[in-house]
Amino acid sequence: MTALTAFPTSTRTPRVDSRGGRKAGAPYLFLAPALILFVLFLLAPILYSAYLSLRRVKVSGLGLGVGSRHEVWAGLSNYVRSMTDPDFLPSVYRVLAYGMIVVPTMLGLALLMALLLDAGRTRVGTFARTAIFLPYAVPAVVASLLWGFLYLPRVSPITDLLTSVGLTPPDLLSDSWVLYAVANIAVWGGTGFNMIVLYTALRSIPTDLFEAARLDGASDIQIAWRIKIPIVLPSLIMTFVFSLIATLQVFAEPMTLRPLSNTISTTWTPLMKVYRDAFTRNDVYSAAATSVVIALATFVVSFGFLKLVGNRAFNQED
Amino acid sequence: MRKTFLPLAGVLTAALMMTTACSGSDDKGSAGGSTTKPGEKVELTYWTWAPNMDKVVEGWNTAHPDIHVTVNKQDGGDPAVTKLLTAIKAGSGAPDVMQAEYQKIPTLVSANAVTDISKEAGSLKSKFPDSAWNAVTLGSEALYGVPQDSGPMMFYYRSDVFQKLGLDGPKTWDDYAADARKIHAANKKQYLGTFSANDPGWFAGLSQQAGASWWGINGDTWSVAINEPNTQKVANYWGGLVQEGVVDNKPMYTPEWNAALNDGTQVGWVSSVWGPGVLDGSAKNTKGKWKAALMPQWDAASPANGNWGGSATSVTSQSKHKAEAAQFIAWLNTDPAGIQALVTQANVYPASVDSSAALTSPPAFFADQSDFYSIAAESAKITKPFTYGPNVNVAYSSYNDAFGKAAQSKKAADFPAALATMQQTTIDDMKNTGFKVSG
Numbered sequence: 001m002t003a004l005t006a007f008p009t010s011t012r013t014p015r016v017d018s019r020g021g022r023k024a025g026a027p028y029l030f031l032a033p034a035l036i037l038f039v040l041f042l043l044a045p046i047l048y049s050a051y052l053s054l055r056r057v058k059v060s061g062l063g064l065g066v067g068s069r070h071e072v073w074a075g076l077s078n079y080v081r082s083m084t085d086p087d088f089l090p091s092v093y094r095v096l097a098y099g100m101i102v103v104p105t106m107l108g109l110a111l112l113m114a115l116l117l118d119a120g121r122t123r124v125g126t127f128a129r130t131a132i133f134l135p136y137a138v139p140a141v142v143a144s145l146l147w148g149f150l151y152l153p154r155v156s157p158i159t160d161l162l163t164s165v166g167l168t169p170p171d172l173l174s175d176s177w178v179l180y181a182v183a184n185i186a187v188w189g190g191t192g193f194n195m196i197v198l199y200t201a202l203r204s205i206p207t208d209l210f211e212a213a214r215l216d217g218a219s220d221i222q223i224a225w226r227i228k229i230p231i232v233l234p235s236l237i238m239t240f241v242f243s244l245i246a247t248l249q250v251f252a253e254p255m256t257l258r259p260l261s262n263t264i265s266t267t268w269t270p271l272m273k274v275y276r277d278a279f280t281r282n283d284v285y286s287a288a289a290t291s292v293v294i295a296l297a298t299f300v301v302s303f304g305f306l307k308l309v310g311n312r313a314f315n316q317e318d
Numbered sequence: 319m320r321k322t323f324l325p326l327a328g329v330l331t332a333a334l335m336m337t338t339a340c341s342g343s344d345d346k347g348s349a350g351g352s353t354t355k356p357g358e359k360v361e362l363t364y365w366t367w368a369p370n371m372d373k374v375v376e377g378w379n380t381a382h383p384d385i386h387v388t389v390n391k392q393d394g395g396d397p398a399v400t401k402l403l404t405a406i407k408a409g410s411g412a413p414d415v416m417q418a419e420y421q422k423i424p425t426l427v428s429a430n431a432v433t434d435i436s437k438e439a440g441s442l443k444s445k446f447p448d449s450a451w452n453a454v455t456l457g458s459e460a461l462y463g464v465p466q467d468s469g470p471m472m473f474y475y476r477s478d479v480f481q482k483l484g485l486d487g488p489k490t491w492d493d494y495a496a497d498a499r500k501i502h503a504a505n506k507k508q509y510l511g512t513f514s515a516n517d518p519g520w521f522a523g524l525s526q527q528a529g530a531s532w533w534g535i536n537g538d539t540w541s542v543a544i545n546e547p548n549t550q551k552v553a554n555y556w557g558g559l560v561q562e563g564v565v566d567n568k569p570m571y572t573p574e575w576n577a578a579l580n581d582g583t584q585v586g587w588v589s590s591v592w593g594p595g596v597l598d599g600s601a602k603n604t605k606g607k608w609k610a611a612l613m614p615q616w617d618a619a620s621p622a623n624g625n626w627g628g629s630a631t632s633v634t635s636q637s638k639h640k641a642e643a644a645q646f647i648a649w650l651n652t653d654p655a656g657i658q659a660l661v662t663q664a665n666v667y668p669a670s671v672d673s674s675a676a677l678t679s680p681p682a683f684f685a686d687q688s689d690f691y692s693i694a695a696e697s698a699k700i701t702k703p704f705t706y707g708p709n710v711n712v713a714y715s716s717y718n719d720a721f722g723k724a725a726q727s728k729k730a731a732d733f734p735a736a737l738a739t740m741q742q743t744t745i746d747d748m749k750n751t752g753f754k755v756s757g
Contacts, residue, residue: 266718
């Protein structure tokens with residue numbers, strides 16, 4: 001809330017005739033709604049989390065009497081504890097492996113479908129586009145429940161199908177398959193959105209470029225590879241960054257599948273660990289510390305990547 | 319119907335007022351009591367997740383025009399506690415009265431979320447079995463709630479499958495293991511049960527039956543005894559059966575498990591007195607083929623039991639009407655009208671020792687088994703004492719992870735190892751928070 005005091009007061013802003021006051025105040029006035037919402041619902045919670053991450057509860061004795069619980073400064077001990085938790089690093093590696101499956105598969109499929117839809121411009125109706133996009137409209141929890149039913153051997157039609165043709169179906173929620181099982185849900189749910197982004201970028205390419213290429217004897221594949229993909233590269237980079245962030249924050253799918261099997265632990269991903277600490281263990285302080293670390297990591301990874309590719313995604317004029 | 323409540327409730331109110339008057343003489347108007355002036359109508363809010371509780375409370379509201387209770391339905395035990403702790407931290411927003419599972423009470427007391435009502439309701443001790451009363455006093459002079467329902471464990475099995483193989487219901491855990499082997503040998507797809515890494519309360523109940531009490535209070539020091547011989551016996555037993563492959567290793571309460579109960583793949587369930595309600599939902603096709611029994615025993619000569627589930631009704635520390643809230647709680651859990659309503663409307667198994675009058679006909683799923691409630695009463699009577707600690711949630715989530723791995727590996731040696739992990743995690747957490755702890 002202290003940030004608000006730096007904000008120009010209303011006596012200054014609307015005054016028209018006071019020596020350039022209008023010039024200085026007007027932008028702030030127009031920015032005010034966004035700024036207030038930003039401060040109240042983003043900045044303040046972030047600062048509060050950072051504050052909480054430096055605090056801890058200390059109880060004395062049995063901890064049962066009134067006043068036996070105190071909040072005290074913890075320094076960086078919450079950070080040390082959360083980083084040295086034996087469950088933390090495995091959850092990070094797991095998410096990295098998960099990302100290496102999800103991001104390339106999802107973006108590859110999205111690009112392929114966008115190119116196919118774009119190539120067939122008039123022949124393919126909106127039906128295909130809607131059908132591909134539809135899974136994105138299904139909430140992750142619902143999608144995970146649906147897939148959960150398909151994964152469980154006894155209730156799964158997939159198992160029935162494989163058994164009837166004489167194959168031994170794998171237990172998709174066993175240790176060796178569960179990562180792919182979760183990744184599959186994310187790919188299923190995310191491909192549609194990325195496809196639409198890429199498709200929209202493809203549609204905005206002037207058609208005379210293709211016509212010229214076609215006159216020069218270029219095939220559809222050559223057109224896609226040499227013209228379309230380079231032009232939509234900024235969109236591709238943007239979807240990549242979004243997917244990267246979504247990967248680091250994977251939560252709903254494994255959380256929903258967890259009670260169905262023995263293989264997904266309560267700290268399967270870093271965010272699940274945050275949830276467990278805050279709401280199962282009632283330790284919001286160490287949960288806040290882990291969230292700050294995740295937020296910083298996300299920040300570094302996404303901006304690091306953008307730097308690496310030279311801001312091509314957001315400055316399309318370059 | 320409702321009018322018949324009036325005289326009863328009146329007598330109870332009078333009795334309560336007398337006990338408060340007697341025991342309250344040394345009280346000198348301290349924290350307890352009410353801030354209400356005479357003649358003013360008191361409004362109480364009540365968080366609960368038991369079904370139809372609003373209908374149960376209607377009976378109270380009709381009989382007590384001066385104390386009105388509003389039920390606020392909650393999602394379940396865990397979310398309700400999370401919400402309450404948030405409200406306590408925020409300083410406002412908590413209800414007056416709150417349903418609290420027994421294992422959550424130390425956590426709530428430690429967070430100063432529930433208040434001591436020993437002066438208002440301490441006289442109800444004789445109405446409850448010792449194990450239930452111990453759970454709401456934590457072995458101290460204080461009283462943090464009045465027991466509402468209890469969940470003595472019971473064993474359910476498919477009597478038709480047992481009959482076909484010429485087996486009797488298991489009396490001991492050795493019988494259970496032998497039956498599990500025979501059933502699985504006769505039909506490779508059938509199991510007498512499953513080891514569920516998702517249900518720490520279930521495993522705690524089994525350990526309680528074996529004689530464990532995972533926490534203890536010794537002066538001003540907590541003790542933690544999860545990795546102790548009785549619990550090790552239970553872990554080794556189930557680890558052995560899982561490794562042999564004669565019981566399943568998949569969690570309960572999954573679509574798959576429901577299907578397995580219904581299609582005759584799971585032919586037994588180590589459960590609790592509330593099991594019939596679950597079977598009614600998931601095993602409809604097999605209705606009439608099941609039998610309820612006492613839990614298999616470690617020592618048939620001295621039968622024992624554990625609890626899985628059960629809750630108390632507590633007054634929160636934010637309530638401004640402690641006396642009235644305690645009065646309502648006493649009615650709900652000890653008045654014959656309250657108990658009757660709990661049984662018929664909310665389908666709970668009351669903790670009160672005077673509940674037999676309300677428990678006449680067996681639950682619908684066991685309509686043919688007229689002795690259902692006498693088995694339940696016997697199960698409740700032999701329940702061993704068990705103390706819950708202030709970080710049950712930590713121990714329980716550690717159970718999920720450690721036993722999840724063990725069950726998945728199907729190696730008997732991993733089960734006692736999982737216990738050691740649970741013990742270590744629980745103690746580390748308590749030490750880190752500053753509790754005095756030994757063990």
